[in-house]
Amino acid sequence: MLSLPAFINQLIFYSIVKKNIIDFNCGVTCYDWNERKFEVSLYRKGVYPLLFDYIVISCCSRFRDGRSISAVYHLLKGKRSIQTVQDSHIYQLNHFYGIYPTLQKQDFDEQIHKLVDDSLLVLNNDNTAALTDSGQHLLHRQANHGIVHYFNGMDYYQKAPVFLERLLLLIQTVTNSAENNFQFIPVIDKPIITNWVKKQYHQLRHHQAVFRSQLYKELYQLLQCCSETEANIFVDSLSGYNHYGMSSFQIADSYGLKRVDIPLVKTAMIHQMLSIITRNTTAYPIFARFFHDLPQASGITNSASKTKELLDKQYSAEEIAARRHLRLNTIYDHVVEIALYEDEFPLEQYVTTDKQSEILAAVNDTSSYKLKDIKWKVSETISYFQIRLVLAVEKIS
Secondary structure, three states: OOOHHHHHHHHHOOOOOOOOEEOOOOOOEEOOHHHHHHHHHHHHOOOOOOHHHHHHHHHHHHHOOOOOHHHHHHHHHOOOOHHHHHHHHHOOOHHHOOOOOOOOHHHHHHHHHHHHHOOOEEEOOOOOEEEOHHHHHHHHHHOOOHHHHHOOHHHHOOHHHHHHHHHHHHHHHHHHHHOOOOOOOOOOOOHHHHHHHHHHHHHHHHHHHHHHHHHHHHHHHHHOOOOHHHHHHHHHOOOEOOEOOOOHHHHHHHHOOOHHHHHHHHHHHHHHHHHHHHHOHHHOHHHHHHHOOOOOOOOOOHHHHHHHHHHHOOOOHHHHHHHHOOOHHHHHHHHHHHHHHOOOOOHHHOOOHHHHHHHHHHHHHHOOOOHHHHHHHOOOOOOHHHHHHHHHHHOOO
16 A cells, blocks of 8 residues: 555645656645646646635625725734624625735735736725725626535634644655655644644554554545645645645746635635545544644624623623723723624614614715714714614624
8 A cells, every 4th residue: 555645745646647657755736737738827827716816806895985995904914803793894805804824014014016907906095995996896797606615714813824834744644654754854844733643643552553544535535625726736735755845936836826816725724624524524534533623713802792791681781891800992892792692682772773774874874884974874872882882783795
């Protein structure tokens, strides 16, 4: 039976790269470059989406003129602020929340300027963004591309990085141990990850051949649910015996893609894998082991949780602010945060039915989620807090 390094490289066997040659000594795959050039040309012709461009344009389309371009950055980073979390709910962008935690502000700004230079976006004086006709065309053209629908940010933004790091190190470990090599440099050097992999390895060390075979089988099944090129990109990032995976720079250069897109492709694929495994854990017994202690998606913050405990004891917002030595507006932020996650939130305790109707009517009239625009249309007796609360509970599309 082939060693897992060869197995892993054979995951490319169903791709359009038909003439690859597998080096069984080091597991390096040599591609037929005529095939690769054809594949790259598909990207450049727009058959595959420029993911970052599409996601930013999609967010700007949802935000319209209601939020600044910085709100897109905070959304992709997964900022744990009440404003960003509320944005993800109100504008129905939960699937993009936290999908790019490593994104640097400088890189983000550079990409935004490129979108402007390419006449896809227009930046307004208030730092909001509007789509051009070309931007609208890109949005509609790429909307149905499969990989866009892999993202499930709000559910997986905490799980995905841990899952990926465990997988990368586990594959590297079992492929090297199969060759009796225990002196490799780990691709992941975080104690929380290395300790988990060591635990799995020791539990299964007497059944390594069976474990490697099952790992290969499950990974192959999962990658079959992705496109051929997506699977190639993912496999190219894996490390094995005497072989280190390609960096984002190398993958981008090899496939003729933008470097900023590569982490998004990997994240999308991990989200897709998590979704598939969650729906059918019995079909993936090895990967099901990854789920036992994966971090759960955080709901409300710790501070908001403490406020909720006091609300449940019938303390008023004013009493909680005094008791916790916090500003009243901070407590209001907590209440809005709680409303975002609580299905049976008692909205009537804070906003009468008549005022709720007035706020919703103002939203429809203004076609805006800007608090200032809504406040201008409603009665003076309605506060900004009440407007935010109604928007949070309704999770308006």
